[in-house]
Amino acid sequence: QRFRFCGDLDCPDWVLAEISTLAKISSVKLKLICAQVLRDLLGEAIEYDKILKLTSDAKLESGDVKATIAVLSFILSSAAKHNVDSESLSSELQQLGLPKAEHASGLCRSYEEKQSPLQDRLRACSLRLSQLGSVRWRVDYTLSSSELQEVNEPVVHLTFNVRDRERDKMTAVPVTLSANKFWVLLAGEAPGGVAAGTSW
Amino acid sequence: MLLVLSAEHRAHLGCLPRAGGAAVGELGRLALEQLRRGAAPRACETAARKLNIGVDTIQHGVEGLVYLLTESSKLMISEVDFHDSIHVLGFSDELNKSLLQLYLDNRKEIRSILGELAPRLPSYHSLEWRLDVQLASRSLRQQIKPAVTMKLHLNQNEDQTAQVLQTDPATLLHLIQQLEQALGEMKMNHCRRIVRNMK
Numbered sequence: 001q002r003f004r005f006c007g008d009l010d011c012p013d014w015v016l017a018e019i020s021t022l023a024k025i026s027s028v029k030l031k032l033i034c035a036q037v038l039r040d041l042l043g044e045a046i047e048y049d050k051i052l053k054l055t056s057d058a059k060l061e062s063g064d065v066k067a068t069i070a071v072l073s074f075i076l077s078s079a080a081k082h083n084v085d086s087e088s089l090s091s092e093l094q095q096l097g098l099p100k101a102e103h104a105s106g107l108c109r110s111y112e113e114k115q116s117p118l119q120d121r122l123r124a125c126s127l128r129l130s131q132l133g134s135v136r137w138r139v140d141y142t143l144s145s146s147e148l149q150e151v152n153e154p155v156v157h158l159t160f161n162v163r164d165r166e167r168d169k170m171t172a173v174p175v176t177l178s179a180n181k182f183w184v185l186l187a188g189e190a191p192g193g194v195a196a197g198t199s200w
Numbered sequence: 201m202l203l204v205l206s207a208e209h210r211a212h213l214g215c216l217p218r219a220g221g222a223a224v225g226e227l228g229r230l231a232l233e234q235l236r237r238g239a240a241p242r243a244c245e246t247a248a249r250k251l252n253i254g255v256d257t258i259q260h261g262v263e264g265l266v267y268l269l270t271e272s273s274k275l276m277i278s279e280v281d282f283h284d285s286i287h288v289l290g291f292s293d294e295l296n297k298s299l300l301q302l303y304l305d306n307r308k309e310i311r312s313i314l315g316e317l318a319p320r321l322p323s324y325h326s327l328e329w330r331l332d333v334q335l336a337s338r339s340l341r342q343q344i345k346p347a348v349t350m351k352l353h354l355n356q357n358e359d360q361t362a363q364v365l366q367t368d369p370a371t372l373l374h375l376i377q378q379l380e381q382a383l384g385e386m387k388m389n390h391c392r393r394i395v396r397n398m399k
Contacts, residue, residue, distance in 0.1 A: 127349060
């Protein structure tokens with residue numbers, strides 16, 4: 001049976017198995033645990049002690065607590081990934097066996113509140129190889145050099161600051177261009193209409 | 201299968217009968233800690249002071265025990281063989297029995313530690329992917345060119361490396377087909393026969 005929140009695929013077996021664990025927790029506590037899991041998905045620190053306190057009533061073992069967090073993480077992020085609205089999510093969770101009255105509706109209400117920020121965060125985390133941070137420039141005017149006594153040419157210095165996503169470091173890439181080359185970069189053709197790509 | 205203990209090894213273990221019963225327990229504990237966490241010279245010094253024996257003797261004794269335990273666990277020798285191997289050291293029966301007990305109690309744990317020491321190839325950690333469509337470039341406008349960009353995260357001995365790969369959908373389908381053929385090989389008779397024999 002296909003579920004929208006699983007991307008129109010079958011629901012994974014482990015999720016099915018853990019739904020019954022979720023039903024053991026009272027709905028009020030489930031909503032609070034959801035709030036913590038959403039904090040983790042949005043990039044803030046998760047408060048594991050609070051979750052342990054909330055699950056202590058249901059007498060869950062440590063393996064079950066981790067499984068609860070994992071299954072809530074999966075449901076919320078997968079629903080956001082496939083842009084599932086809160087109503088459909090609620091009906092699909094009920095099909096999986098989560099009791100409607102409190103659990104499914106509470107979970108979906110928490111999801112609905114945070115759906116937009118969650119999708120923004122997932123968009124920001126998508127694979128991105130490198131990112132342009134900023135560009136700095138300077139124009140110099142060369143008066144003379146060891147090769148030629150009167151040069152009188154403008155020269156453009158550019159520094160591209162590139163951010164490496166993985167290592168969270170900024171690398172500077174310096175480039176120096178003559179005035180004509182800079183025109184080619186900017187306008188795609190040299191002043192005077194010479195086609196781009198001709199070398200100087 | 202009998203263990204052959206070198207003369208140096210025998211000399212190191214020779215300090216055990218002199219140390220007495222309680223000391224053997226202490227040295228055994230130090231040997232196991234050394235296997236789990238690496239050498240601890242401080243702990244050896246404390247033990248030396250407590251038992252009133254030289255630090256060097258304690259060190260040699262611990263190392264001798266470590267080697268004895270790792271070799272026995274590596275070869276998974278039986279009780280009888282272990283007993284016969286240490287018999288050559290000429291220890292008392294009581295000492296032999298405590299050494300045997302030390303070996304049997306910790307054999308499984310030592311084997312799992314030894315298992316982790318084997319060299320490892322980089323292993324899969326995670327895969328990020330992205331589907332893009334190129335619509336235009338400087339040279340050509342109005343194109344439709346799909347491409348899948350992947351970042352393969354690999355783990356090698358706690359070192360994380362990442363490899364960026366890019367392919368078009370047709371090549372990706374071919375890659376998936378090749379991998380599925382490789383998995384399908386497991387179901388062939390040849391593989392099944394070998395797997396059955398290994399179990």
